[in-house]
Structure formats: C-alpha cells, structure tokens
Amino acid sequence: MENAPVFRARGLVKRYSMGDAVVDALRGVDLEVGAGEVVAVAGPSGSGKSTLLHLLGTLDEPDAGSLEVAGTAVAAMDERARTLFRRLRLGFVFQTFNLLPVLSAEENVELPLWLAGVGGRERRARAREALAEVGLGGRVGHRPDQLSGGERQRVAIARALVHRPLAVLADEPTGNLDSETAVAVMDLLTALNRSSGTAFVVCTHDPALIARAPRRVFLRDGRVVADERGAAA
C-alpha cells in the first residue's frame, strides 16, 4: 500500500440541509494526492474547501462518492479506526491555531506523540526538535498566550508534523496572520515538506500563497474547476 496515493477521492458529494434548504457543498469531487505532494486548494468563499478538507481528514463522512486514505476505504473504517488513523497518520493546522492554552509550546507539540504512546523522554526530545525546526527552539516553555500569532501557528505546525504523518491538512493556516508572516509560514511548510516528505493539503484564499504552491486545485460551487501543476502562470 506504500505506493497508494495518500488521498484518492472519487465523486465526493456532501450535502447540508438546513430545514427545507439543501446546500450542495461538494458536488462530485475527484482528487488524488500523492505521497509528499503539496496541494493548495483555492476557490471563493463557500466553494467547499473546508468541507473537502474535513472529508479528507476523516472528520466527516461524504453523502456519496468514495474516499481512500493510504489505500484504505474510509467508509470501511469505524469511529475508532478513524480516530487511530488521524492520530497516527494525519496532522492538522487550523486558522485559529487551536493550541491547548494550559500547555506550554513543548507540551502542545508533545500531544500527538503522547496520544501515539511515545515515552516521555523521546517525546520531549522530538517535540524540541520539531520546535527547533519551525524556529521556536527558544520558546519551548512558553504558553500560547505568551506567543505571537505567527509563533502560535508555527507551534501548531510543529504539532502537526511531530509524529511524522502521511499528510498535514491545513485550513486557512495563514488566515489570521499578516501577509509577511503568512508568506513565512507558507515557506516554512514548503521547506518542511521537502525535509519530511509529508504531503500537505492547504486551503487558502490568499493569491500569494496559491502562487507559491507546486500544485493548485481550484474549487467552485463544490466542483473542481482547475487542477494546475508546476509554477503558476
């Protein structure tokens, strides 16, 4: 299964019904993401970027279509299996950072390792290493409220990568950052992708970021309208 794509989506449909109104958030999305790929998912607001990311992240279930993650059909996985899959094979980065406020930077980064059952000593060493990689080696003991937005997002990135997942899913990771910090964070992701071989799927509005991505998937009204590779035109 090692050669299977990280994600293989076929005809993904997601529908939300609010009372009588039905919203088709995804209307049949096909997408394949290979190991170590970096994909920017772009599109106007409401085009279904977050919805797609939630499905890829096994956080939600499609109404139709099929999804395989690392060669395994998500539909065949139960709640426990999906939890384990996320725990061991995925990393998440959120627009609002979502760090645990009572934990230090280092402890936040240790969390995935702790969930994976890694012992204390190794956990600390790897968390420090991950923080050093994102340039926060000097901030290990700081709590989130003692860090700037960009620093928090870098802690979150370290947290998403520390357990060496197959893929990191990031929803508007730079949405709460100023443009300079946003570019720095995006460059960091690209650099980490090269060093770790982890695939990245990043949803974003930001044209500057989209332009930097080696592969760009455009969504509109729940459909893929373009899938470009190589340097942006």
Place this chain on the structure above:
Amino acid sequence: MRLALLALRNLTRNRRRTAISLAVIATGTAALLLTAGFVAFSFEGLSEAMIHGGLGHLEVVRQSTADSHTATLERSVAEGLDDWEALQARIEALPGVRAAAPTLYAAGMASTASGKSAAFLGVAGDPVRERRMGFTLKLREGEALADAPPREGEDRVLLAKGLAESLGLRPGDRMTLLAVDPDGMLNALDAVVAGLVTTGVQELDTRYLKLHLASAQRLLGSSGASNLLVTLDRTDRTEVARAELLRLLAGHQPPLAVVPWTARAPFYGQVRALYKGIFAFLGSIVFALVVLATSNTLLMAVMERVREFGTLRALGTSISQVAGLVGLEALWLGLLGALLGDALGAVLIVVLNALAITMPPPPGAVDPIDLQVLFVPEAFAGTIVLMLVVLTLASAAPIVRVARLRIVEALTHT
C-alpha cells in the same frame, strides 16, 4: 503529560468559577462534618449519660430474668443473684473492668407521717462501687449516702426531686417504705431522707429513690442482688467484654445472661434512628445541592471549550479520552473541594468547641449541655468519597455532551 494532569491544569483556566465550585463543595463537606460531629457528640453524650446514669455497660443477670423483662429497673430480687459476691470478685479480676456493682431494685409505696404516699422505684447499690463506675446522681440538696452499710434503724435514702415534691419531704425528714419481699410478705422500712437528687431523666425523677444495698436487702428480707452492673474502662470495648464475660460465666447455675446497655435502653435506639434520619436528610440535601451546582458549572466549562474538544478529537484523541478528561476535571474538583472542606470543617470544629456554646438539654435530659462537636474520622474520609461520587454524577451530563460532539461542528463552533 498525563490526562489527570491536563485535567488539573484545566481547572486553573477559569479560576473564579473553579473557586466557586470548590467553595460549594467545601461548604457542603464542612456542613456534613459539623453535623456528623454534633450527632456523634449527642450519641456519645446520650450513651455516656445512660451508662453512667445507672445502666452500666453490661448487666450480669439470670438468663430467665433477662428473658422475661427488658427494663433493668424491673429486675426482681426473687430471681436475682444469691452468689453475687463470688461473681463480683471473678468479674472484677478481668482486665478493662472498672467495677461490678450489685444492684437491687425494690418497687413499692413510700409514705410520710403526714399521710402522703407515692409509688417509688428504689435502686439500691454500693456507693463505693458506684463512685468508681461514675454513676452520677446530681445531689441537689442534703448529703450523699454513707459508704458503709447503715446499721439497723439508721437507714437513709436519697429522693429524686419529683418524688420528694409529691411527698412533701425535705432532707432530714422521716419516711416509711413498703415493699413485697420474695416470699410475698409486705415489709416496711423506716428511713431518713439524706438528700435530694436528680437522675437527669425527667420521667424517672417522679419515682426514683436511691438507697444503700444493705437497706434494700433489709426491706426485702434478702441477702441477694437483682444483678451485677459492670462498667468498663472504654465504651467501645462493650462487645468484646461481653464475650469475655459470657466465657467466664459459662456453666453457672442458674444460667446467666450478659446484657449490653443498648439492649436495656430501647429509647437509645430510637434517638439514634432519629439522629441518623436527620443526618441522612441533611446529607441528601447537601448531595443534591452540590450535584446541581457543580453539574451546571461543569456543563458550562464544556460548552465554552467545544472547539478545543473538537481539536482534540481531530488530533486523534478518542471519545473515551475526552470524556475521561471531563470526568477527571470533575473528580479533581471533588477531591480538592472535599479536602478543603475537611480542613474547613476541622477549623470550624475547633472554633466551635472553643466557644463553649451552651445548648438546651438533649431529649429526655434535664441539664443544659456545652456544645461539643466531635472529630469523626469516618466522616472526614466519607465526605471525600461522597464528593467524588457527587462530582461523578455531576459530570454525567457534560460527559455525554462532550462524547456526542460532532468534530466538524465542534471545530467551527464559535
């Protein structure tokens, strides 16, 4: 990073709310401790009052007598102990036995020269033994009985105040006692009122009369005693001592019974049940209040952190882990609150006891008492367990809530 440690840290997030929850739990705990301490004090006061008011810890009596009567005051001399002196020597040789006192109960009529009469319940004993046993009759007027057996014609009695009033007698006055002896003959005994006493029990004070064993034996024409009342050094050894006595007295003819004081004081059982009922009632109120107060704050704490729980779930934390986190936060609250409450309760008990507040007499008693609140170690441990149970209950709703969170909704929750 342990889940329990994370739970503990989470309590520091909303310090004000945590402080309020802890205060609620601690107050409930302290209230229970004070109640338990006061109830224990009342039990103990009542027990000791009854034991030292004349019941003794154990009564050695003929089996047939024990089978036929419950009230100690109704033990007849006809079915008494003829060899009480030998028994007394054997019993008093046991360790932990303070004294074994012969007692003779004589009921009859008391009359005065002025023609007044009243029924009496006479209790006769050995003043030396009774002093050693701590049988405390409060002397209100006059003087106590002499230790030595009175000579014939010099018999003296102590009258309970109620009986003295109905007979119109004062210390120094003469009176005549009439009673039926074991052979059915009516005997009379002239006596002088030595003093007035109170038994501490209102009902008894209208009938009670105290005399020397020798005087009662003279009145009843007998050398026996109705029973031997045994007092121990420690009340909590009553059952152990009873077993020892039963072993010691096995094979005696006629067969003997050893009756604990609780079996001879049905009133005690009722009071105990009443206090237990009051305690249980108060306990359930505290229980309900703390459950209500804390379940609400716990639920609020979960609702505020929905996005965080969504994040934890997205990162691969299992439902049971996030549920456990919430449960552990509740357990920490319960444990810390109960420990605080135990400390608070201990301080309050010390303070209350130092204030020496005077309380109205307990049920059946005559004299007011100084309020004392006892330390009940079981209550200190029990409240910790109770509060853990309370908080477990209180965390049920928040746990269900967090277990049912849908990850995507939780992540987008604002």
